[in-house]
Amino acid sequence: MAKTPVMDGLISRTVERHLPWSVHVDLTYRCNERCIHCYLDHEDHGEMKTDEIKNVLEQLAQSGTLFLTLSGGEIFLRDDLFELLEFARSLHFDISLKTNALLIDAERARKLRALSVRRIQISIYSAEPAVHDAITKVRGSLERTLTAIRFLQAEGLQVKIACPLMKQNLMAYRNVQALAAELGVPYVLDMTITPKMDGDMSLLQLRNPAQDLLPILQDPTLNPPSSSQDSAQEAPLTTGSATSSGIESQAYEDIPCSAGHNSCYISPYGEVFPCVQMPVATGNLRQQRFEEIWFKSPEMERVRAVRESQLPVCSKCSIRQYCERCPGLAQMEGGDLLGAYERACDLAELKAGLAGVQNPISALHAQKPNTKGLCSIPSLVATPAVQAGSN
Amino acid sequence: MKGYIVRNPKLAWREVDGEMVIISPEDSQVHELNETASLIWKHADGRSLEEIAERISTEYEVSLEAARADIGELVTTLEQKQLVFVATEVKG
Ligand code: SF4
Numbered sequence: 001m002a003k004t005p006v007m008d009g010l011i012s013r014t015v016e017r018h019l020p021w022s023v024h025v026d027l028t029y030r031c032n033e034r035c036i037h038c039y040l041d042h043e044d045h046g047e048m049k050t051d052e053i054k055n056v057l058e059q060l061a062q063s064g065t066l067f068l069t070l071s072g073g074e075i076f077l078r079d080d081l082f083e084l085l086e087f088a089r090s091l092h093f094d095i096s097l098k099t100n101a102l103l104i105d106a107e108r109a110r111k112l113r114a115l116s117v118r119r120i121q122i123s124i125y126s127a128e129p130a131v132h133d134a135i136t137k138v139r140g141s142l143e144r145t146l147t148a149i150r151f152l153q154a155e156g157l158q159v160k161i162a163c164p165l166m167k168q169n170l171m172a173y174r175n176v177q178a179l180a181a182e183l184g185v186p187y188v189l190d191m192t193i194t195p196k197m198d199g200d201m202s203l204l205q206l207r208n209p210a211q212d213l214l215p216i217l218q219d220p221t222l223n224p225p226s227s228s229q230d231s232a233q234e235a236p237l238t239t240g241s242a243t244s245s246g247i248e249s250q251a252y253e254d255i256p257c258s259a260g261h262n263s264c265y266i267s268p269y270g271e272v273f274p275c276v277q278m279p280v281a282t283g284n285l286r287q288q289r290f291e292e293i294w295f296k297s298p299e300m301e302r303v304r305a306v307r308e309s310q311l312p313v314c315s316k317c318s319i320r321q322y323c324e325r326c327p328g329l330a331q332m333e334g335g336d337l338l339g340a341y342e343r344a345c346d347l348a349e350l351k352a353g354l355a356g357v358q359n360p361i362s363a364l365h366a367q368k369p370n371t372k373g374l375c376s377i378p379s380l381v382a383t384p385a386v387q388a389g390s391n
Numbered sequence: 392m393k394g395y396i397v398r399n400p401k402l403a404w405r406e407v408d409g410e411m412v413i414i415s416p417e418d419s420q421v422h423e424l425n426e427t428a429s430l431i432w433k434h435a436d437g438r439s440l441e442e443i444a445e446r447i448s449t450e451y452e453v454s455l456e457a458a459r460a461d462i463g464e465l466v467t468t469l470e471q472k473q474l475v476f477v478a479t480e481v482k483g
């Protein structure tokens with residue numbers, strides 16, 4: 001959602017009042033692609049049934065949720081998807097979908113339009129079929145996805161491309177950028193590769209070393225000066241997680257992000273987490289009511305109590321302004337919701353260097369005597385910082 | 392006061408602190424209504440404008456004429472923004 005004064009004011013109010021106004025619900029972890037970077041197991045361990053999900057949606061509407069993101073896994077593998085969408089519409093949610101679009105044909109696009117779905121986010125890894133299909137492990141998937149995008153556009157639906165970047169497709173961001181321009185749709189590059197849900201860290205091998213991201217951080221087409229950005233328009237690049245709510249605001253002040261403050265995540269099994277990227281279990285909707293979990297869970301309260309100014313390491317960091325630390329990743333990668341973690345520090349040092357900071361070094365690296373700041377390239381021409389991706 | 396008012400069914404909306412927040416799925420435009428406009432919106436389910444004027448007159452303890460005048464202006468604005476539709480007759 002674009003940043004506007006109205007949205008900023010609303011975000012402040014919802015944060016102050018702890019209104020869960022943006023909720024991401026995964027309807028299934030099953031999928032018809034097998035993306036090499038995916039953190040899910042693709043099994044059905046007892047997904048919520050249609051009536052259970054409807055009940056959850058009713059509770060969310062009563063609690064004040066406006067923004068509803070339905071995702072997965074692949075949502076079109078749920079036979080009841082349209083029934084659920086219809087129900088969500090009757091509750092007046094603003095509906096966004098995340099899908100690989102393989103199962104969207106002209107008829108389904110028409111139905112999505114009739115149900116007033118506002119936005120459909122679709123992952124594309126490259127405009128070259130060989131690269132995209134090697135990541136999804138489904139031959140012909142790029143072509144099918146592009147055909148679906150055209151069906152959606154023919155219905156006047158808003159499509160957004162998400163492009164997760166890994167070693168296999170780092171420089172493909174340029175052809176994805178060109179493809180988005182050709183299609184006339186916004187796009188987001190996502191440099192986040194997360195560990196698997198079961199804690200398996202092997203996926204992190206797919207990540208580009210921070211230094212390899214320099215061409216992206218320096219690319220002026222991705223880092224337009226803020227003065228030239230129309231505030232009513234979506235910024236072209238966010239480097240945060242494509243899985244997050246997409247709502248960004250300066251209203252968060254001393255809190256790390258929206259997780260647990262005005263947004264949360266619900267799994268196909270009814271588990272509630274502060275964010276899809278924050279593995280802090282707060283309760284299960286099969287046993288408790290949403291409001292009980294949202295307002296009373298001690299874990300949710302613990303997440304809500306975190307203040308940036310009190311973080312043990314990060315609050316003392318001289319390059320904090322260049323950092324896009326995600327508390328969820330801090331938990332997953334560093335084992336501490338309040339802690340610093342290598343990846344965030346490496347990227348922050350790179351960005352600070354690009355902005356002209358001499359010998360930038362994060363507070364985490366400064367604590368370790370033998371660790372040098374990753375980036376010492378003050379001679380490079382400074383480019384404006386990439387927009388903060390935390391939301 | 393003539394006419395019947397109904398919300399644009401395509402819109403998404405929720406009440407935040409007594410005020411309506413409305414989003415249009417076509418252009419992602421966000422609208423925030425003030426208290427009186429929110430009240431009109433809540434009742435805009437096909438009922439008559441006269442009935443809404445009566446409610447507002449009672450709720451805010453203002454004369455029916457003053458309520459009608461207020462509503463008239465607000466409804467025109469809501470209609471221009473395509474947030475509501477006003478019909479002269481209820482469709483059977
Ligand atoms: S910063 Fe991390 S935990 Fe917070 S909303 Fe974004 S992805 Fe979730």
Ligand code: SF4
Pocket residue numbers: 313314315317318319320323324325339340341344345346348349362363364365
């Ligand atoms: S750069 Fe590292 S130490 Fe500094 S704020 Fe970010 S995560 Fe914390």
